[in-house]
Amino acid sequence: MQIISMRLPEVKLIVPKVFEDDRGFFMETFRQDVFDELGLPKFCQDNHSRSELGTLRGLHYQVPPKAQAKLVRCTQGMIFDVAVDIRRESPTFGQWVGEILSNENKQMLYIPSDFAHGFYVMSEVAEVQYKCSDYYAPELEGGIRYDDPQFGIVWPFIDGAQLLLSKRDSEAEYFS
Numbered sequence: 001m002q003i004i005s006m007r008l009p010e011v012k013l014i015v016p017k018v019f020e021d022d023r024g025f026f027m028e029t030f031r032q033d034v035f036d037e038l039g040l041p042k043f044c045q046d047n048h049s050r051s052e053l054g055t056l057r058g059l060h061y062q063v064p065p066k067a068q069a070k071l072v073r074c075t076q077g078m079i080f081d082v083a084v085d086i087r088r089e090s091p092t093f094g095q096w097v098g099e100i101l102s103n104e105n106k107q108m109l110y111i112p113s114d115f116a117h118g119f120y121v122m123s124e125v126a127e128v129q130y131k132c133s134d135y136y137a138p139e140l141e142g143g144i145r146y147d148d149p150q151f152g153i154v155w156p157f158i159d160g161a162q163l164l165l166s167k168r169d170s171e172a173e174y175f176s
Helices: 032-038
Strands: 002-005 012-015 018-021 024-027 045-052 056-062 070-076 078-085 096-102 108-111 115-121 125-132 141-143
Touching: 056 078, 070 078, 070 096, 070 115, 078 108, 078 125, 096 108, 115 125
Parallel strands: none
Antiparallel strands: 002 012, 012 108, 018 024, 045 125, 056 115, 056 141, 070 108, 070 125, 078 096, 078 115
8 A cells, every 4th residue: 555645745645556357356445554653543434425427525524523534435436536724723724635536546535634525526426435533423514615716626527517516515605
């Protein structure tokens, strides 16, 4: 498993070793000992979503004392996955990184707690699975508009695909 620090160094791109043969493939998707060595948190909850082309989920976060770090992977289709540093005291506050995750590249993105997270579906269908470092607490969740000009995220929208947002995401407020 290769761990690559992104432009925002707390965000990690995880590239698993994939063993392929004529039967298919095998890979480890998670090893707690590797995360322990890097000082990354333990996970306690797994989530799985299925979304149609053009779906944008996010930007979501959960505040302390239940802030969630996430380990995200796309097991079917393709997404553009984004992490935004929303720590006001951080030297990288307001900056974002994005990475294409797909069932073909098998890469994963580690997103620390205190970062907002979102993704955009770039294939007909995408299934996304992610681990969380704390349990879902609806009273502590927050959302930021995906098109907040303060962040300037460049989403790779697909021409002709309708943008699909939940009511919650379409009514999310700007960060400021």
